[in-house]
Amino acid sequence: MPPNQTRQGFARLFTHLTWIIILGLFYLLFEDQLQQKENPNYNLSLNQTNEPVVLKRNRQGHYLAPGTINGAQVIFLLDTGATEISIPGQLAEDLNLKPGRASYASTANGTIKVFNTRLSSVALGGLEMQNINAHINPHMQGNTVLLGMSYLQHLEIIQRNGTLTLKSVQ
Known part of the structure; x- marks a missing residue:
């Protein structure tokens, strides 16, 4: 050449x-x-024990935040319309969660079969709780966990000006 x-x-x-x-x-x-x-909250500190958590709304109007289930890091989508925490099937396998009794859940897309499970710990920021009900949703895609009222019912929730403040009521 x-x-x-x-x-x-x-x-x-x-x-x-x-x-x-x-x-x-x-x-x-x-x-x-x-x-x-x-996810404007992606760098939320996970170690401020019992301090209020202030989340910013994303451009779709949702509140996403990092947290943990049984010590493993996950991304939560806060959903006050969900009775339980809802974990996608594949993520539940990755977290080694055991599916329990089958039950049915009503969703926007109709009634689906889910499997009950119990979480040893769930934490969002420094707001950690033990022994929380959840369900494994084999129909749910992705790795985002719906953080429902089985966790949120233990918190004071204040939404104002595009932020959501969560405080422990204990």
Whole structure:
């Protein structure tokens, strides 16, 4: 191969690599901003014991936040319309949760079969509770857990100006 063609080949290769690096840097720079819009609470501290938790609403109007189930990190979507905590089937397997008695739950899409389970601990911020009812929903996709009233009923909930404040009532 003539030296001129070799130089042109290397120049093209370096041009492509430069663009890949530039695009990668843009992704890293803007990933945080995209994450902030989807889940403005993604960096919520998980170790402030019994302190009120203040959550910001995301651009869809939902409250998402990191938390733990039995010590394992999860993402919660707060759902005051859900009676129980609802855990997607695959995530329940990943968390080694044992499905119990089958029951039925009414959802926006109709009545579905779910499996009762008991969670040793559930924590959102520093608000941790033990021995909480939940159900495993094999029909639910993704890794987001619906944080229902089996947990939220133990808290004072104040919604004001795009924020939701949760306080322990104990």
